[in-house]
Amino acid sequence: MRAFEKRLQSFEVTETSHTLAAYRSRGGYGALAKALRSMKPADVTKEVYDSGIQGRGGAAFPMGRKWQVVKPDDGLEHFLCANADEGEPGTFKDRWILENAPHLLLEAMAIACYAIGAHHCFIYMRGEFDLSRRRVEGALEEAYGAGLLGERILGTPFSCHVVLVRGAGAYVCGEASGLLSSVEGKKGYPRNRPPRLTVRGLFQKPTVINNVETLSNIPWIIDHGAAAYRALGTPKSPGTRLVSISGHVVRPGVYEIPFGTPLDEFIYEDCGGVTGGRALKAVVPGGISTKVLVAKEIAGLPMDHASLDAAGSSLGSGGMIVIAEGTCMVRLLQVMLRFYHHESCGQCTPCREGTGWMHRIVDRIAAGRGAAGDIDRLIHVSHFNDGTTICGLGDAAGYATVGILDKFRDEFEHFMAHGRSRCGGSLA
Amino acid sequence: MTRIFLNGREIEVAADTTVLRAALDNGVYVPYFCWHPRLSVAGNCRICMVEVEGKGLDIACNMPVSEGMKVLTDSDEVRAARKAMMQFLTLNHPVDCGICDKAGECTLQDYHFAYNGAPSISAEPKVRATKFHDLGDRILIDNERCIVCSRCVRFTHEVSRSKALGIQGRGDTSLVRCEEGRRFDDPYSDNVIDLCPVGALLSRSFLYKARVWFLEATPSVCPGCARGCAIRIWHLRADRRLQRLDPRRNLEIARVTPLDDPAVNGPWICNKGRDLAAIFERPRADQAMLRGRPVPLAEAISEARRLVDGAKRRTALVSSWGSDGELAAFRDHLAARFDVRVKPDHVPQPGEIVEDDILIRADKNPNTRGARALFGERPVAFEPGTDLVLVWGEGFDYSRVPAGAKVVLLGSYLAPENGAADVFLPISVQTERDGSYTNSDGIARRFEACFPPGETIAHAADLFAAIGGRP
Numbered sequence: 024m025r026a027f028e029k030r031l032q033s034f035e036v037t038e039t040s041h042t043l044a045a046y047r048s049r050g051g052y053g054a055l056a057k058a059l060r061s062m063k064p065a066d067v068t069k070e071v072y073d074s075g076i077q078g079r080g081g082a083a084f085p086m087g088r089k090w091q092v093v094k095p096d097d098g099l100e101h102f103l104c105a106n107a108d109e110g111e112p113g114t115f116k117d118r119w120i121l122e123n124a125p126h127l128l129l130e131a132m133a134i135a136c137y138a139i140g141a142h143h144c145f146i147y148m149r150g151e152f153d154l155s156r157r158r159v160e161g162a163l164e165e166a167y168g169a170g171l172l173g174e175r176i177l178g179t180p181f182s183c184h185v186v187l188v189r190g191a192g193a194y195v196c197g198e199a200s201g202l203l204s205s206v207e208g209k210k211g212y213p214r215n216r217p218p219r220l221t222v223r224g225l226f227q228k229p230t231v232i233n234n235v236e237t238l239s240n241i242p243w244i245i246d247h248g249a250a251a252y253r254a255l256g257t258p259k260s261p262g263t264r265l266v267s268i269s270g271h272v273v274r275p276g277v278y279e280i281p282f283g284t285p286l287d288e289f290i291y292e293d294c295g296g297v298t299g300g301r302a303l304k305a306v307v308p309g310g311i312s313t314k315v316l317v318a319k320e321i322a323g324l325p326m327d328h329a330s331l332d333a334a335g336s337s338l339g340s341g342g343m344i345v346i347a348e349g350t351c352m353v354r355l356l357q358v359m360l361r362f363y364h365h366e367s368c369g370q371c372t373p374c375r376e377g378t379g380w381m382h383r384i385v386d387r388i389a390a391g392r393g394a395a396g397d398i399d400r401l402i403h404v405s406h407f408n409d410g411t412t413i414c415g416l417g418d419a420a421g422y423a424t425v426g427i428l429d430k431f432r433d434e435f436e437h438f439m440a441h442g443r444s445r446c447g448g449s450l451a
Numbered sequence: 452m453t454r455i456f457l458n459g460r461e462i463e464v465a466a467d468t469t470v471l472r473a474a475l476d477n478g479v480y481v482p483y484f485c486w487h488p489r490l491s492v493a494g495n496c497r498i499c500m501v502e503v504e505g506k507g508l509d510i511a512c513n514m515p516v517s518e519g520m521k522v523l524t525d526s527d528e529v530r531a532a533r534k535a536m537m538q539f540l541t542l543n544h545p546v547d548c549g550i551c552d553k554a555g556e557c558t559l560q561d562y563h564f565a566y567n568g569a570p571s572i573s574a575e576p577k578v579r580a581t582k583f584h585d586l587g588d589r590i591l592i593d594n595e596r597c598i599v600c601s602r603c604v605r606f607t608h609e610v611s612r613s614k615a616l617g618i619q620g621r622g623d624t625s626l627v628r629c630e631e632g633r634r635f636d637d638p639y640s641d642n643v644i645d646l647c648p649v650g651a652l653l654s655r656s657f658l659y660k661a662r663v664w665f666l667e668a669t670p671s672v673c674p675g676c677a678r679g680c681a682i683r684i685w686h687l688r689a690d691r692r693l694q695r696l697d698p699r700r701n702l703e704i705a706r707v708t709p710l711d712d713p714a715v716n717g718p719w720i721c722n723k724g725r726d727l728a729a730i731f732e733r734p735r736a737d738q739a740m741l742r743g744r745p746v747p748l749a750e751a752i753s754e755a756r757r758l759v760d761g762a763k764r765r766t767a768l769v770s771s772w773g774s775d776g777e778l779a780a781f782r783d784h785l786a787a788r789f790d791v792r793v794k795p796d797h798v799p800q801p802g803e804i805v806e807d808d809i810l811i812r813a814d815k816n817p818n819t820r821g822a823r824a825l826f827g828e829r830p831v832a833f834e835p836g837t838d839l840v841l842v843w844g845e846g847f848d849y850s851r852v853p854a855g856a857k858v859v860l861l862g863s864y865l866a867p868e869n870g871a872a873d874v875f876l877p878i879s880v881q882t883e884r885d886g887s888y889t890n891s892d893g894i895a896r897r898f899e900a901c902f903p904p905g906e907t908i909a910h911a912a913d914l915f916a917a918i919g920g921r922p
Contacts (some may be wrong), residue, residue, distance in 0.1 A: 194619070208619065215494040215513040293625035360797060369599060369618070371495040379623040383575040403572070407535035411497055411508065427847035 025284070025293065027255060028241045030263050031277040036123050041158050046126035051063040052171055054242035054273055058134045059179040063244075066093040067138035071241065073249035075261040077115075080106055080197075080234035081415075083260075083328050092221040093229045095140025102230040103136050104143035104206065105238055107159075107186035108190055108197030110149060111310035114342025116265035117235035117275040121148070124239065128183060133172060134245060143184050146201045147395035149310035150192045159187055166185065194366035198414045199232040200224075201368065209262030212370045213414035236265050236341070240260040247320050260327035264341055270307075271298045271347035283330075286321040290313070290345060301347040305430065309339020309355040312360050312419030314426030316347075332340045336426070351446040352431040353438050356383075356424060358450070359387045363420035374417030381424055389448075393439030398428060456521040457460055470522055471499055471511035479523050482533065482538075482562055484648045485600035486512040489718055493601050496540070498562065500532040508532050516718035530566070537567035543578040543623060544649070545595050553650030555663040559598065580621050586616075587635030589655055589722065590643065596652035599625050611639040611717060612810065627651070638804050638811070641725045645708055645718075649910075656725070657706045665691045666705050672888050673707075673724040673899040674881055678813035679890030681712035682722045684727070684882060684901050702902045704728035704882070714728055714894055720809050723803070734865040736877045737905045743870035748877075748907055752917045755859045755874040758790065759918055762839035762857065768794040768831060770844030771816035773911060774886025774893060778818070780912035781843070782825050784919030789841065792831045793822040796846040812891055818889055821889035842872075843911065859918075861911055878911045879904040 039045050046052070056069050058238070072087025081276035093101050105128060109117045120128055132144050148156060148268060166172040174182045193211050195201040197437045214220075240262060244252050253261040260282035264288070269275045272293030280289060290296065297303050303318040304378025309327075314336040324334055325387065331338045346355070364382035369375045382405050384397050405421035405428075414416060428435065437445045453464045455470075464473040469492075474481045474659050485495035494513040501511045504521035508528055510782040523529060542564060546555040580594035598620065604627060607616045615635045619628045619798045629635050644654045667897055670681035685705045687693070692701040707725050711718040739751035746754075759765065769781055769787035781791075797815040799805045833840070833853050840852050843861045852858055860872035883904040887897045904910070 148904070214494065215512070217515060237537075364622060367622040369621040369623065370493075372497045372536055374599070375599065375623050375625065376542045379578065380539075380542060380573060380575065387575070400574075401571060403535075407532065407539070411500065411532060411536075413494060420606045 024282070024381075025288075027263070027281050029279045031124070031127070031239055031265060035123075037176045038219070041123050041125055042138065043126055043162065043169060043171075046124070050246070051242075052130050052177075054245035055133050055171065056177055058137055058245050059177055064138045064140060064404070067134060067180050067245065069384040070244055071138070074240075074244045075249070075259075076237065076240055076244065076252065077260060078234055079236040079264055079341060080338075081111065081312065083338065085402075086233060086237055089221060089231055089233070090139055092134070092219070093139040093141075093231055095138065097140075100142045100143075100228045101139050101141040102225040102228055103132060103139060103141045104130055104199075104202060104225065104232045105144070105145050105146045105229060106199065106202060106232055107148040107155070107196060107235045109152075109200060109235070110192075110194040110197045110366070111340045112259055112311060112337050112341050112359075112447040113307060113344040114267055114268055114340040115269075116267040116277045116341050118152060118155055119265065119267075120235050120239050121152065122158050125155075125159045125357040126166065126243060127239045128235055129162055129166050129172065132185060133176060133183050134241050135231065135233065135238060137181055139229075141231070142182050143186070143293065145225075146185060146187045147156070147206055148187060148189050150189045156187070158191065161174055163187065179383050193368065194362075195368040195414060195416055196414070198379070201414060202232060203230065203355050210368075212368055215413055219361040226420075230409070234260075257325065257327045257329070259329050261407040264338075266326075266341045266343055268294050268343040268345065269372045270343075270345040271301065272296070272351070273298055280326065282327040283325045283425065286316075286324045286326050289326065290321075294345075295344060300351060303345065304348045304350055305352075305401045307342075307344040307346070308336050308341035309346065311362070311423055313337040314422050316362070317430050317431055330385070343447070346407075349446050349449055351391050351448045351450065352434045353385065353444060354428050354450050356427045359423045359427075360385050360420065363416065363423070367416055367420075371413045371417070373408050374412045374414075376415060377404050378403040378420045379418060380404050381408075385424075388435060388438055389444075391438075391442035393435070393442075398432060398435055401428060453518050453520075453850055455516050455519070458522070458524055462878055464516055466516070468516055469512060470501060470503075470514040470516055470520075473516055474501075474511060474522070474813070479524055480884070481511050482558075482566065483512060483540060484558060484562075484598060485602060487602055487646065490602060490605045493605065496598065496600050497534070498536045498540070498566075499535060500529055500536070502526045502529050513713070521894060533562075533566040534569075537563055539566075540598050541571065542573055543595070544598065545577065551596065551650035552653055552658055553596075553774075554571055557650055558648035570755075570882060580624070584626075586629055586638075586652075587640060590635050590640055591658070592657060593651050593652040593653060594626050595908075596649050597627055598649055599627070600648060601627075602646040602648070603627060606639075606643055607635075608647055611637045612726065613637040613639075614662075615640075616769065618902045638721050638723075638807070639719060642709070642719050642724050654706070654725075661685075661687075661705045668708070669882075669899050669901040670710055671901070672896045673720060673727065674729070674817035674888070675721070675730075676817060677721040677812040677817065677819055677891035678716060678810050679817050679888050679894070680716035680724055680810060681705075681710035681896055682724055682727075683708050683710045686901050689914045702749070703850055704731060704901070708829055712896070715890060715892075715896065716810055719810060721804075721809075723811075731880055731882050735905075736862055736865050736869050737873070737906075739877060739907065739908050740870060740872070740875040742873055746807075748909060751874050752909075752915045753782065754782045754913065755876060756920075758826070758839055758857050758859060758873060759785070759841070764834055765789045765835045765839040765841065766833050767841040768796060768798050768838045768843060769826060769845055770823055771814075771819040771822050772844050772881075773818060773820065773822065774898075775821045775889055775910045776886045777910075777915070778789075778822050778825050780915045784915045785841070787824065788919070790825040790834055790837075792829055793819065793826050793843065794842075794847055795819065795833055796844045816889060817888040817890070819891060820891055821895070824889070849886075859915060863908075876914055877905075877908045878914065879908050883908070884910055
């Protein structure tokens with residue numbers, strides 16, 4: 024593992040490292056005390072803005088800019104939501120924080136609430152997360168008991184309450200506005216923008232929604248300052264980020280790496296390379312909603328937003344999937360589209376109909392009944408799923424499809440011509 | 452005001468409006484399914500895509516105007532997007548216009564021809580869903596035809612406020628359903644049939660009864676309560692009237708739909724208004740009678756005149772279902788000779804909603820206000836010595852007739868009292884005449900005749916002139 028100062032994984036995971044005592048022993052809640060006692064809300068927001076931190080949920084929106092929209096003293100009630108839904112296939116890095124550093128999230132949320140003038144905040148957690156739920160519930164109990172949450176935190180006039188809300192498990196409930204609908208007790212339908220959620224969000228009040236990992240950087244930024252944060256990573260993507268790597272990789276898991284780390288070095292040096300000594304066929308760099316890259320495209324490719332964008336993909340939610348030679352991309356796309364079809368909320372037309380349409384076409388190809396024109400039809404449907412939907416799920420289904428078709432069209436043509444996979448239909 | 456450029460034309464619109472509103476208000480049609488002027492913006496059908504210079508495609512229904520915005524509603528990109536949306540919308544929608552009750556007034560059908568018109572490019576079998584799911588006593592849903600525009604769901608949340616409907620499931624298996632354990636028994640439920648832009652929500656009473664292109668609508672006013680909602684009464688077109696098969700169908704009300712009147716009812720009516728056929732098509736009284744003995748209409752009029760002229764103390768109970776014109780005719784020809792009281796023809800029936808804060812009014816008569824404006828608000832009572840009672844319409848308890856008094860009755864429907872009256876005169880109903888009602892807010896609205904009255908039936912206004920005229 025390359026040497027650098029870790030921010031989120033800066034401790035050894037033990038049976039008790041998630042507790043308040045362990046967190047305090049690591050200096051936990053010091054940033055909250057500093058913020059409440061020596062900084063004004065605007066100072067906190069400025070520090071976050073200056074750090075240049077970008078959202079880690081997938082969209083990479085500058086966190087400080089999001090916070091700046093909410094004016095703490097505008098007389099309105101404000102809300103903060105931590106997005107702990109993490110439903111993107113291949114992505115499991117937030118779970119590491121929820122399970123191993125729940126107090127880091129709680130401290131960050133209290134600081135964020137102070138900055139944006141919120142006194143009630145929510146953690147929206149995917150219902151399937153059990154250990155995460157237990158750890159966060161335990162941390163909430165400890166934090167309330169120690170006066171780190173609730174009324175007059177640390178003896179200051181600031182009060183902040185955190186509520187854990189568990190979703191029933193729907194991908195769109197991890198989309199910011201779908202998340203809010205779910206918290207409000209409604210069907211998890213995403214909302215049209217405008218208005219932005221920072222203008223009219225939860226219960227029609229200005230609301231900031233940040234990803235768990237994004238929030239978890241805040242205590243470090245407050246402790247060490249924006250300049251120190253910018254010292255790692257790249258100028259446009261400062262800091263470190265958690266990457267969850269899975270698939271055909273020798274050492275899967277959650278890694279913290281500085282932005283700008285070369286993708287191939289990360290896979291081969293940090294993660295041990297491809298399983299079974301096979302050649303690398305492709306990499307999904309940031310969750311299946313990001314476009315696939317083939318082996319030659321990742322050589323020396325820095326893992327930062329600008330570089331991935333230039334390569335035609337995205338760092339997304341940090342869920343990297345390694346695909347070894349011999350994997351059938353038709354089967355892989357079939358699995359991906361099964362997911363999108365299943366998870367489409369059904370609210371808007373192109374996604375509701377398009378994801379199912381794409382899935383059925385690929386199902387048919389994978390069953391050996393592909394027909395002339397299927398590939399072009401897939402591209403046509405993908406095109407109109409891109410940018411015409413309310414949320415990003417339809418876009419993502421289109422990206423995944425077009426990405427694989429662009430790079431592996433010959434595999435699909437072979438499948439259609441011969442009625443079977445060139446790779447034996449294997450995903451193993 | 453905000454200045455925008457709509458297809459290159461500079462227009463000024465209200466600052467808080469949307470591109471869709473701005474376009475529609477300025478004569479530029481932008482298609483829409485889920486948008487409705489009286490419901491919240493859902494933005495889910497995506498057919499109202501427009502192109503904004505520098506921003507690309509987005510939906511017009513949710514897009515606020517901004518100064519200098521340049522909007523294209525018919526660019527190549529917009530046309531391609533609309534065509535694609537129609538492909539999506541018709542992907543799993545059965546092409547069963549031939550048997551669909553919405554055929555002829557289906558937005559999906561119209562838009563398909565307007566914005567796509569091409570055969571499906573899909574080779575996949577359509578997703579099947581329930582064909583006739585029972586939502587309630589009045590409404591069925593064909594889920595295969597549903598495009599999940601959510602108008603019906605929003606209606607029950609935002610207008611009728613019953614919250615009876617929701618959407619179950621997700622993706623292309625989403626289903627509009629009653630909320631768990633509920634029935635769609637909302638008193639305004641039938642509005643969702645009109646709201647539905649496709650043939651998904653079906654009226655049990657109208658299903659398979661008529662093709663809409665064989666029907667025409669007559670503007671009218673609902674007499675069900677003092678709200679006086681503007682309605683359209685649908686019936687066979689004049690050129691489609693039957694000569695032999697069953698000519699009674701020529702005089703049937705096929706259905707009733709709202710007529711959008713912002714000052715009175717907006718685009719909604721309650722279910723009672725949908726059921727006017729049950730009120731108007733009760734067994735009719737079409738025979739003039741003298742104490743139950745059938746006589747020609749002229750003879751009955753003559754006898755009524757004789758009784759009126761010969762009486763010493765007369766009381767008239769005028770109908771609050773009478774039109775403004777009929778009430779005026781009574782005032783002009785008879786009122787001076789009568790002690791006139793305004794009578795409620797209808798009162799709330801057991802189980803009927805008496806009043807709500809949406810449309811329904813406690814007074815179940817359409818023209819109480821018009822009648823009281825002419826004849827005051829005194830309760831139904833009789834001066835001592837009353838020897839003649841003229842009863843116009845329904846709802847009177849005949850046991851209250853003073854002993855020995857003669858009764859002249861003007862009515863439209865078969866009733867035991869008709870035969871007991873000294874003179875019974877059959878009169879036309881609302882669907883057989885023109886007129887107006889003045890609703891509880893003092894707003895007068897006109898209605899028109901749908902059907903000709905029978906030859907033995909008179910208009911009340913004509914009878915008043917005939918009875919009251921001096922010999």
